[in-house]
Amino acid sequence: MEYPIKASCQCGQVSYQLTVPPQRVIACYCQECQKLSTSPFSITAVVARSAIEFTGEMKQWSRIAESGNENRAKFCPQCGTRIYHYNPQTPELIKLKLKPVGASVDTSFAPSLHIFISETPSWYQLPQGITAYKKGEGAPK
Structure with missing residues (x-):
């Protein structure tokens, strides 16, 4: 896979260029996700803020997570697509929500960790052989 890779929101007003692979890709099954x-x-791709460049206007929304941490979300004000999340206490890491399109990026954005699986809907079957944590279990950071 060659970097940089590019992606955009649904309307194209916000886009990004990512220069390196994500540090980790997580599938979160919590009710908020x-x-x-x-x-x-x-799906969330954890990336260094220094490895990504955004273009376009974004709005911000925030909430307090169950952990007590503030979770800030950036989104496109035109189409509403969520772009990324971040904790203001660790602004050097962002949790990218946009997945680039294309077969060549599929493996780079495949989740390596599944969290909050205890909140998975009863009708959904978790994949076999995954690294997974229930709510309250300490996943590696």
């Missing part, structure tokens, strides 16, 4: 993705889980 289910709301965000309207699916059983949400």
Whole structure:
């Protein structure tokens, strides 16, 4: 896979260029991520802020997570696509929500860790052989 790679929101107003592979890709099954993705889980690519360049206007929304940490979300004000999340206490790491399109990037954005699996809907079957943690279990950072 060759970097940089590019992606955009649904309307194209916000885009990014990522210069290196994600540090980690996580599938989160918590109820907040289910709301965000309207699916059983949400995919998050953890990347260094210094490895990504954004273009376009973004708006911000925030909430307090169960952990007590603030979770800030950046999104496109035109189409509403969530772009990334970050904790203001660790602004050097962002949790990218946009997945680049194309067969060559699929493996770079495949989840290597599944968290909050205890909140998985009963009708969803988790993949076999995954590294997974239930709610409250300490996943590696």
